[in-house]
Amino acid sequence: MSAPQPGILSPVPSHARFLEFVALPDCDTHAVLRDLAALSDCQNLVVGFGSGLIRTVGGTIAALHAFPAMSGTGCEVPSTQADIWCWVTGEDRGEVLHQGRQFAAAVSAAFRCVRAVDGFRYKSGLDLTGYEDGTENPEGEDAVEAAILQSAGPGLDGSSFVAVQQWLHDLDHFETLPREDTDNIIGRRLSDNVEFDGSPESAHVKRTAQESFEPEAFVLRRSMPWADDNGAGLYFTAFGKSFAAFEAQLKRMTGQEDGVVDGLFRFTRPITGGYYWCPPQVDGSLDLSALEI
Numbered sequence: 476m477s478a479p480q481p482g483i484l485s486p487v488p489s490h491a492r493f494l495e496f497v498a499l500p501d502c503d504t505h506a507v508l509r510d511l512a513a514l515s516d517c518q519n520l521v522v523g524f525g526s527g528l529i530r531t532v533g534g535t536i537a538a539l540h541a542f543p544a545m546s547g548t549g550c551e552v553p554s555t556q557a558d559i560w561c562w563v564t565g566e567d568r569g570e571v572l573h574q575g576r577q578f579a580a581a582v583s584a585a586f587r588c589v590r591a592v593d594g595f596r597y598k599s600g601l602d603l604t605g606y607e608d609g610t611e612n613p614e615g616e617d618a619v620e621a622a623i624l625q626s627a628g629p630g631l632d633g634s635s636f637v638a639v640q641q642w643l644h645d646l647d648h649f650e651t652l653p654r655e656d657t658d659n660i661i662g663r664r665l666s667d668n669v670e671f672d673g674s675p676e677s678a679h680v681k682r683t684a685q686e687s688f689e690p691e692a693f694v695l696r697r698s699m700p701w702a703d704d705n706g707a708g709l710y711f712t713a714f715g716k717s718f719a720a721f722e723a724q725l726k727r728m729t730g731q732e733d734g735v736v737d738g739l740f741r742f743t744r745p746i747t748g749g750y751y752w753c754p755p756q757v758d759g760s761l762d763l764s765a766l767e768i
């Protein structure tokens with residue numbers, strides 16, 4: 476029976492490598508996907524496919540589309556849609572690196588890696604600002620309900636839709652802001668993680684309060700800090716049974732509902748954005764039957 480790729484519902488690992496690939500011209504992408512479906516060890520990988528690739532191989536996944544670029548007052552949200560997204564997870568950084576290399580080799584006949592970002596856990600699961608990330612994540616059955624497609628038919632049941640964005644923080648600027656300002660940006664206190672009364676409408680947890688949307692907009696966030704020579708920030712990932720909840724949150728963050736922009740943009744901005752369909756798996760292998768592969 477099909478089940479979700481296990482990494483989606485597992486706790487955030489200590490180490491990760493996020494890889495994005497685009498199709499090479501005139502290559503047999505169908506054959507590579509067929510080979511991927513035959514790989515039997517997907518335990519430490521979560522794999523997703525972009526809408527352009529799905530169309531290329533003749534498939535249709537109704538809720539899948541490309542990441543929409545957005546613009547708000549003083550904020551830009553870019554789309555850098557790729558064809559394959561792969562999240563390699565583990566507790567050993569070397570193992571993660573080697574698994575990523577193996578995956579890249581497995582798809583190299585038709586895909587080129589265009590982005591590789593190393594993610595890591597900071598302390599107990601904090602963003603690099605020190606604020607706890609993931610507090611209001613749904614758990615157990617609620618996590619499955621939010622993140623996993625169900626009752627959609629064979630090949631689709633057990634799949635998930637992931638929105639990914641690499642956010643680049645200006646940590647030097649963030650550190651100049653008084654604690655009152657940074658608490659107001661998030662809407663929670665750094666000292667005790669409590670969501671306090673009286674935060675501004677721009678507070679991030681007010682912009683994204685999942686129960687405040689109609690319909691309610693629950694997602695399962697599995698974001699991780701990243702850092703390299705180009706800077707540091709949060710590699711944001713949100714799994715959903717469609718992109719509707721994420722998109723509703725992002726529209727409100729960019730002020731498209733009421734003109735109020737999320738306070739986060741005072742110190743951070745997204746530099747990438749992609750949407751991917753994560754197929755279910757059967758017996759440890761990707762189930763691509765929805766694509767007739």
Ligand code: HEM
Nearest residue numbers: 602606607608609610611642680683684685709724725743
């Ligand atoms: C640099 C980027 C971001 C940072 C540092 C960040 C950080 C945080 C923090 C510290 C919290 C409070 C604790 C928690 O419940 O997790 C939070 C909550 C949340 N964030 Fe973000 N976040 C970022 C981007 C986003 C984006 C792009 C979205 C969706 C479009 C989002 C959706 C949410 C949601 C749904 C909640 C829980 C709200 C609730 O129901 O209380 N976040 N985030």
